[in-house]
Amino acid sequence: MEHTIISLGAGTQSTDLLLRGLRGEFDKVPSHAIFSDTGNEPKGVYNYLEWLMKYVDKEYNFTIDVVSSGNIFKDAMAYLHGDRKSSEGIPYYTKNPITGKKAIIRRQCTGDYKIRPVRRQIRKLLPKVKKVSLWLGISYDEMQRMKEANVKWIKHRFPLIENRIKRIDCINNFKAKRIPVPVRSSCVICPYHSDNYWLWIYENEPDNFAATVSLDEKIRCYPGINNECYLHRSCRPLKEVIVDILKGKELASKQLNMFPELIDECSGVCGI
Numbered sequence: 001m002e003h004t005i006i007s008l009g010a011g012t013q014s015t016d017l018l019l020r021g022l023r024g025e026f027d028k029v030p031s032h033a034i035f036s037d038t039g040n041e042p043k044g045v046y047n048y049l050e051w052l053m054k055y056v057d058k059e060y061n062f063t064i065d066v067v068s069s070g071n072i073f074k075d076a077m078a079y080l081h082g083d084r085k086s087s088e089g090i091p092y093y094t095k096n097p098i099t100g101k102k103a104i105i106r107r108q109c110t111g112d113y114k115i116r117p118v119r120r121q122i123r124k125l126l127p128k129v130k131k132v133s134l135w136l137g138i139s140y141d142e143m144q145r146m147k148e149a150n151v152k153w154i155k156h157r158f159p160l161i162e163n164r165i166k167r168i169d170c171i172n173n174f175k176a177k178r179i180p181v182p183v184r185s186s187c188v189i190c191p192y193h194s195d196n197y198w199l200w201i202y203e204n205e206p207d208n209f210a211a212t213v214s215l216d217e218k219i220r221c222y223p224g225i226n227n228e229c230y231l232h233r234s235c236r237p238l239k240e241v242i243v244d245i246l247k248g249k250e251l252a253s254k255q256l257n258m259f260p261e262l263i264d265e266c267s268g269v270c271g272i
């Protein structure tokens with residue numbers, strides 16, 4: 001028997017996927033939803049998840065499993081301070097201070113903090129299972145993020161794409177059903193953020209922004225990397241970048257999305 005499980009990011013698309021699935025809008029109804037907590041989501045995501053867990057319990061007698069393999073921010077700091085042996089694997093941008101050449105560190109955090117904890121939980125919930133259909137909330141307009149699972153016992157499915165449901169359709173669906181619209185889920189410290197998203201964090205989550213700046217300042221000398229590391233893709237200190245973003249805010253505000261985007265893909269498991 002193939003079980004249907006949702007990898008829940010608690011963002012717009014995966015939440016819409018879960019609710020549509022529980023309403024029976026697809027060919028299967030999910031038996032489980034698993035949220036892997038990196039410990040570094042915006043406060044809005046945690047508040048929404050708390051509400052969502054109560055909502056699905058009340059409406060569908062359904063439980064969302066929350067799992068974690070640690071706090072990515074704390075792990076990053078511990079590694080920098082020499083209190084942790086392995087890197088947290090964030091894809092920092094790097095710049096050679098002499099040549100100015102830029103690059104990016106290979107990302108490992110998605111596997112460690114998002115994918116593996118979900119797989120561990122599936123094994124715990126269904127120890128004898130041979131095949132799992134893992135639904136990912138990737139919308140039709142973001143189909144470039146689709147990726148097959150790298151293990152045989154998990155088959156990824158993308159019901160939003162199969163049904164040509166776009167991000168805006170998810171948002172409209174929440175509104176039509178008078179359900180609060182989730183904020184975008186993603187680690188606060190993720191280097192993939194667009195300028196719009198950095199500005200959103202600065203304006204909406206000042207504590208988180210301040211903590212992120214402190215990490216950004218520490219990673220110039222990142223253990224094992226000869227070049228300077230940065231959180232912003234321009235390879236400039238985040239503190240300086242935000243000043244420039246704020247200076248251009250009036251102009252930028254005319255182009256800002258209500259839901260700021262990530263500038264890069266993340267295997268379809270972060271930010272959905």
Ligand code: SF4
Binds near residue numbers: 107189191
């Ligand atoms: S959101 Fe960014 S930092 Fe967090 S796990 Fe995904 S890639 Fe890594």
